[in-house]
Amino acid sequence: MAAGGDVSAHGMWSSRWLFILAAAGSAVGLGNIWKFPYIAGENGGGAFVLVYLLCIALVGVPIMMAEVMLGRSARQSPINAMRKHVVDSNAPAFWLLIGWLGALAGFMILSYYSVVAGWALHYTVLTASGAFEGVSPEVAASTFNDFLANPWLVLFWHTAFMCLTIWIVARGVSGGIEFFIRWFMPALLVLLLVLLGYAVTSGGFSQGVAFMFSFEFDKLSFDGFLIALGQAFFTLSLGMGAIMAYGAYVPRESGIASTVITIALLDTLVALASGLAIFPIVFANGLEPGQGPGLTFVTVPLAFGQMPMGGLFGVLFFLLVSIAAITSAVSLTEPALTWLVEDYNAKRWRVAISIGVICWLLGLGSVFSFNLLADFHLVGTMTIFDLVDYVSQNIMLPLGGMLIALFGTWVLSKETIRSELGISSELAQGAWTIVCGIVAPVGVAMVLVWTLYGSLAGG
Ligand code: PHE
Numbered sequence: 001m002a003a004g005g006d007v008s009a010h011g012m013w014s015s016r017w018l019f020i021l022a023a024a025g026s027a028v029g030l031g032n033i034w035k036f037p038y039i040a041g042e043n044g045g046g047a048f049v050l051v052y053l054l055c056i057a058l059v060g061v062p063i064m065m066a067e068v069m070l071g072r073s074a075r076q077s078p079i080n081a082m083r084k085h086v087v088d089s090n091a092p093a094f095w096l097l098i099g100w101l102g103a104l105a106g107f108m109i110l111s112y113y114s115v116v117a118g119w120a121l122h123y124t125v126l127t128a129s130g131a132f133e134g135v136s137p138e139v140a141a142s143t144f145n146d147f148l149a150n151p152w153l154v155l156f157w158h159t160a161f162m163c164l165t166i167w168i169v170a171r172g173v174s175g176g177i178e179f180f181i182r183w184f185m186p187a188l189l190v191l192l193l194v195l196l197g198y199a200v201t202s203g204g205f206s207q208g209v210a211f212m213f214s215f216e217f218d219k220l221s222f223d224g225f226l227i228a229l230g231q232a233f234f235t236l237s238l239g240m241g242a243i244m245a246y247g248a249y250v251p252r253e254s255g256i257a258s259t260v261i262t263i264a265l266l267d268t269l270v271a272l273a274s275g276l277a278i279f280p281i282v283f284a285n286g287l288e289p290g291q292g293p294g295l296t297f298v299t300v301p302l303a304f305g306q307m308p309m310g311g312l313f314g315v316l317f318f319l320l321v322s323i324a325a326i327t328s329a330v331s332l333t334e335p336a337l338t339w340l341v342e343d344y345n346a347k348r349w350r351v352a353i354s355i356g357v358i359c360w361l362l363g364l365g366s367v368f369s370f371n372l373l374a375d376f377h378l379v380g381t382m383t384i385f386d387l388v389d390y391v392s393q394n395i396m397l398p399l400g401g402m403l404i405a406l407f408g409t410w411v412l413s414k415e416t417i418r419s420e421l422g423i424s425s426e427l428a429q430g431a432w433t434i435v436c437g438i439v440a441p442v443g444v445a446m447v448l449v450w451t452l453y454g455s456l457a458g459g
Contacts, residue, residue, distance in 0.1 A: 006075065006252055007075065008076070008249050010077075010172075010248070010249065011173030011174045012173070012174075012251065013173075013246075013249045013250060014174070014178065015251065016250070016251060018182075019250045019251075020259060020262050020266070021185045022178065022246055022327075022331075023237075024263050024266040025181050026243065026327065026328050026330075027237050027263060028188065028324050029113075029237075029324050030113065030120075030321070030324065030328070031231070031234045031235040031271075033270075033296070033320065033324055034120075034293075034296045034321065035231065035234070035235075036235065036271040036274060037274055037275045037289070037295055038289075038291070039231060040052075040212065041279075041289035041295060042292060043219075043220065043221070043227060043228075044216065044219030044224065045211040045212055045216075045219070046211070046212060046213050046214040047215050047216055047217045047220035048219075048220055049275075050215050051225050055228050056236070056264055058435065058440065058443065059229060059232060059439070059440045059443045059444065060232045060233065060236045060238065061260055061261060062405065062435045062436035062439075063233075063236075063238050063404060064236055064243055064264065065256050065408075066404050066409070066436055067247055068244070068247035068259070068260060069412075069420040070082070070404065070408060071244035071246070071247025071250075072248060072252075072420060073416055074248065075248050076338070077245060077338035077339035078244040078338075078339070079096075079241075079339040080099070081248065082095060082096050085407070085412060088413065089411050089412055089413055091411050095403065095407055098241070098407065099241060099335070099339070101396055101403075102240035102241030102242075102244070103240075103241065103339060105239070105240040105396040105397060105400065106240055106241070106242065106332045106334075106335050106336055107358060108388050108391070109240070109332055110332040110333060111359045111360075111362035111363040111366060111388060112363060112366040112385055112388050112389055113325065113328070114158050114161045114165065114329060114359065115154065115158045115363055116325070117322065118154065118156075118157030118158040118159075118161045119147070119154075120318050120321040121160060122157045123301065124315060124319050126301075127301060127304070127311060127314035127317075128311075130311055131143065131301075132301040132304060132311070132314060134305055135302065137302055140298050140299075143298075143301075148371065149371050150371065151367060151368055151370075151371040151372050154367050154370065154371070158363050158366075158367050162356055164326060165326060165329040165330055165333070166355070166356035168180050168326070169333050169337065169352045169356075172348055173249055177330050180327070180330075184323050184326070188320060188323050188324055192270060192273050192274070194313075195277040195313060195316060195317055195320065198277070199277045199280040199281055200280070203280075203284045204280035204282070204283035204285075207279070207283040208280035209276065212272070212275050212279060226451075229447045230393070230398065233393075233397050233398060233444070233447075235271060236264060236267060237331060238397065238400075239396070239397035239398060239399070240332075240396065240397055240400055241334075242332060243331075245331070245334040245335045245338055246331060246334065248338075257421065257422070278295070278300060281303040281307065282295075282303050284303070285302070285303045287299050300314075300317065301314055333352065333359075337351050365388065366384060369385035369386070370383075380455075394447075394451045395448070398444045398447050399448060401444055402440075402441045402444040402445060405440045406437065408436060409432065409437030410433075414429070417429075417432065
């Protein structure tokens with residue numbers, strides 16, 4: 001498996017399209033189907049959606065281009081890719097932080113991501129057993145609360161999801177990740193289209209569309225603007241090296257800009273389609289969309305439970321959430337895994353299992369945050385789950401993303417930037433520097449300062 005010429009020792013995607021699917025698989029996840037609809041709901045719908053789209057285009061796309069560029073030009077794990085770039089550019093060792101911070105963020109995110117993904121697995125089985133047919137709002141709410149209050153059941157599904165993820169990762173880039181992506185991504189798109197079709201006929205579709213696309217700016221707060229930027233980040237899997245690691249397996253002839261734009265478009269379409277699949281059935285049943293994290297696990301099953309054939313479509317919905325989560329989870333392990341394989345010459349499957357065990361153990365804190373340790377607060381009123389989610393998503397990812405954007409414009413050599421991005425004119429070079437070197441990092445710095453200020457002031 002030695003690297004011969006311009007290939008990665010870990011494997012390569014068989015084509016540009018496979019990379020697009022794998023990166024879209026990483027991007028499309030709980031962020032799109034669980035988070036996006038509820039934060040859009042909480043922040044008033046339309047105007048929030050518009051700002052979110054701007055953030056994807058102006059911040060997300062350039063940072064993703066920088067990640068793919070850094071990964072592909074080094075063909076190594078993010079940690080070693082940064083070592084190479086730092087040496088080649090004669091830059092201070094400070095920049096190595098990008099690789100280390102990312103690998104650490106991957107562990108942290110996977111630890112709680114697996115817990116929430118486990119909820120989705122459990123709900124697939126629950127809806128299949130008809131648990132929500134004709135239930136009242138109170139029953140839907142208590143079903144969720146009772147489930148969370150049962151540490152062993154939550155632990156069981158966390159374990160099941162982690163085993164599934166590690167099994168896929170251990171099989172390698174081509175035999176594992178790519179193999180499953182080939183099946184899962186088309187399945188995901190078909191499921192989404194079926195659910196969208198169902199929402200169109202639910203009777204609440206026009207209300208759902210109006211909610212998402214009526215741009216009433218008075219409903220948008222400054223907070224909403226910054227939440228949109230943070231969400232753009234998380235949903236595109238940026239700032240922790242997942243895309244950099246995947247970028248190392250991209251064939252040389254693929255154009256980075258067009259590839260990244262396709263990935264961002266796919267991710268955005270799935271987020272919008274999820275909203276359009278969820279809001280109409282919520283409205284059709286006289287429910288409210290602004291109900292926070294419970295939207296997916298309380299309001300959605302409740303709505304399906306009231307509708308003809310709702311049981312079947314409810315199962316399809318939670319299957320969709322589970323598949324989306326697994327294709328994201330596999331990418332969370334890649335930065336740390338590839339580094340351990342490179343530096344310690346370890347077998348991929350051994351490293352995969354070790355990472356799985358560590359993340360599973362870390363995840364216990366999140367599993368018990370809803371029951372045994374619900375009253376254990378490390379900071380303010382945050383449970384372990386809240387804290388790990390908050391620090392990884394609101395601090396580590398934006399920080400990593402900002403450093404990646406700055407490194408990919410001001411530190412990396414002009415020749416590498418030009419050849420990787422296929423830049424041939426001064427104008428394009430200038431545009432790259434302005435968008436990725438100024439607009440994107442300033443935007444991210446705003447989120448960082450705001451979240452830190454908010455957490456210090458608000459506790
Ligand atoms: N993008 C994934 C989602 O939307 C989450 C994720 C973040 C995955 C960072 C990998 C890296 O659910």
